[in-house]
Amino acid sequence: MGFMVWGFITDFFTYETTKSVVVKSWSVGIINRVVQLLIITYFVGWVFIHEKAYQVTDTGIESSVMTKVKGFGYQNNLVMDVADYVLPPQGAGVFCIITKLIITENQTQGKCSETGWRFGCTTNEDCQKHMGSILSNGVITGVCLKSSNNSKGMCEIEGWCPAENDSVIVTPMLDVNNFTIFIKNSIRFPLFNVTRGNFPSTMTSAEIRSCTYHPETNPFCPIFRVGDVLNYTGQEIANLADKGGEIGINIEWKCNLDLNIEYCEPKYSFTRLDEPFSKNAVSKGYNFRFAKYFKTEDGTEFRTLHKAYAIRFDVMVTGNAGKFDTIPTLINLVAAFTSIGLGAVLCDLILLNFSKGAEQYKAKKFEEVSDAQIEASLAQSPGSPLSLKGGIKSSYDSGAISLAASDQQL
Numbered sequence: 304m305g306f307m308v309w310g311f312i313t314d315f316f317t318y319e320t321t322k323s324v325v326v327k328s329w330s331v332g333i334i335n336r337v338v339q340l341l342i343i344t345y346f347v348g349w350v351f352i353h354e355k356a357y358q359v360t361d362t363g364i365e366s367s368v369m370t371k372v373k374g375f376g377y378q379n380n381l382v383m384d385v386a387d388y389v390l391p392p393q394g395a396g397v398f399c400i401i402t403k404l405i406i407t408e409n410q411t412q413g414k415c416s417e418t419g420w421r422f423g424c425t426t427n428e429d430c431q432k433h434m435g436s437i438l439s440n441g442v443i444t445g446v447c448l449k450s451s452n453n454s455k456g457m458c459e460i461e462g463w464c465p466a467e468n469d470s471v472i473v474t475p476m477l478d479v480n481n482f483t484i485f486i487k488n489s490i491r492f493p494l495f496n497v498t499r500g501n502f503p504s505t506m507t508s509a510e511i512r513s514c515t516y517h518p519e520t521n522p523f524c525p526i527f528r529v530g531d532v533l534n535y536t537g538q539e540i541a542n543l544a545d546k547g548g549e550i551g552i553n554i555e556w557k558c559n560l561d562l563n564i565e566y567c568e569p570k571y572s573f574t575r576l577d578e579p580f581s582k583n584a585v586s587k588g589y590n591f592r593f594a595k596y597f598k599t600e601d602g603t604e605f606r607t608l609h610k611a612y613a614i615r616f617d618v619m620v621t622g623n624a625g626k627f628d629t630i631p632t633l634i635n636l637v638a639a640f641t642s643i644g645l646g647a648v649l650c651d652l653i654l655l656n657f658s659k660g661a662e663q664y665k666a667k668k669f670e671e672v673s674d675a676q677i678e679a680s681l682a683q684s685p686g687s688p689l690s691l692k693g694g695i696k697s698s699y700d701s702g703a704i705s706l707a708a709s710d711q712q713l
Contacts, residue, residue, distance in 0.1 A: 324667050331650050331658075338646035346639040355559070357632040358625035361494035364556065366620035368396035371485040374529075376478030378404055383476060390593075390613070396620075399589075399613035400482065400529070402544035403475040407467045407608040410594075415464035416448045416457040417441075423455055430458035440466040469610050475544035480530035483515070484616065487525060488554050488569065492624040495560055501525055501569045516571070523568065527552070529614075535573040546588025547612040549577040556622025567624070576617060589615050 326332075350356045371394050376383045378401075386392065388401040417439055424430050424447035431445040441462025449456030460466060488501040502511070502525045514524035516531070533540055536550060551574045558567035580586060590613065594606045654664045 324664070326654065326664070331654065334653065335646045335650045338649055339643050342642050342645060343639070346635070346642070350635055350639070355625050356635040357627055358561070359628035359631055360623050360625045361492045362623045363493060364620065364622050365491040365493060367489050368618045368620065369487040370394045370396065370398055370618065372398070372400060372482055373485070374478065374482030376476040376482070378476045379406070379473070388476070396618040397615070399611075399615045400479055401611045401613045402479055402547065403473050403612040405467070405469050405471060405473055405610040407465065409605055410463040410465065410608055411603065411605045412462070413464045414444065414459055414461045415466055417460050418457070418466045418468040422458040424458050425455055433458055463606065463608065467608055467610065475612070477540055477544055479544065479614070480540040482529045484527045484529060484532070485525055486527065486552070486618060488618070488620060490556055490620060490622065492558070495624060495626060497558070497560065497564065497567070497624060499556070499558070499567050501554060518571070532573055536575045538575055543614050545612065547590050547614060548575060548581070549589055549615045549617065550574070551576045552616060552618045554618065554620045556620070556624070558622070558624040560624055560626040589613055
């Protein structure tokens with residue numbers, strides 16, 4: 304036990320120093336230089352040029368979006384303008400263009416029959432099993448309403464009557480294809496205190512009114528034709544107008560602030576956000592309800608219920624800005640120079656484990672020297688290098704040992 308403890312203590316209080324062994328082998332030398340070249344290429348090409356690792360990056364983009372829609376269309380034989388088909392009307396980054404409306408007029412509070420097929424009945428017991436249902440147009444009372452004793456009836460509800468019938472066929476407003484969307488986007492990178500807008504400050508109002516966005520011929524025009532936006536996502540108005548859908552407009556800002564600020568420009572991309580559900584039988588498309596309330600002269604309240612199918616547009620803003628900074632540059636330079644040493648590690652693995660002269664290389668590379676050996680060597684030949692055998696070349700200024708090709712083969 305004492306011997307093991309003493310061995311641990313003596314092994315702990317040791318010092319290791321680098322010993323250089325120059326291996327004159329074409330194959331190992333080529334592997335070493337190729338690995339170093341690949342590492343240098345990776346850091347120069349990917350890390351510094353592509354990823355711009357010499358920059359400090361601000362990803363906390365601050366953004367404001369304002370939208371306006373223009374155009375006229377026909378729905379239920381009525382001319383629809385912006386106030387009729389755009390919700391919400393404030394012009395936010397998320398808005399809807401209504402393409403189809405199912406209107407139920409003159410609803411008042413009372414009791415009436417349901418309209419949904421699932422609420423058909425022949426006896427009151429058929430309706431009592433639906434009590435508490437959230438799929439009805441009102442509160443199920445448990446009464447079966449029939450026009451005659453032998454006919455099949457509908458369950459009675461209490462709520463806004465008459466009940467909505469959303470199974471009616473309504474032609475959607477296809478004129479939305481020619482509507483235009485004006486998008487005004489301002490962004491700020493707080494780390495650098497840089498602000499930008501999505502169209503040039505030199506652009507006049509006449510130029511804005513007359514332009515239409517195109518990714519190649521007019522990439523900075525802030526006016527988008529709805530039909531073009533749908534085409535960019537691979538959709539057609541005929542498919543979306545009937546059931547509705549959700550379209551994403553992404554404004555991406557990637558700014559290299561080492562260049563002129565005028566090169567900090569937006570790039571637009573378009574996608575259908577509800578694409579995973581577009582082929583589902585359940586919850587397909589996008590719809591919602593809203594009502595307009597009125598009162599008669601005697602104070603009775605009534606309303607007009609609207610079930611709206613709409614195309615919802617989400618304007619999303621993403622981006623980052625980068626600028627040269629000394630600290631990330633130095634960190635990545637140190638990482639690059641350190642990684643170059645991986646070539647030596649790989650060559651050591653080959654020489655120590657896979658070469659024909661592995662044992663010889665181990666003997667040259669790893670050497671253990673004790674105080675007794677140093678004193679004995681100095682006593683025999685003062686000033687001579689330690690542990691060098693005859694025939695091995697040495698360099699007194701660097702401590703390197705050179706192995707010729709005859710000494711080391713793969």
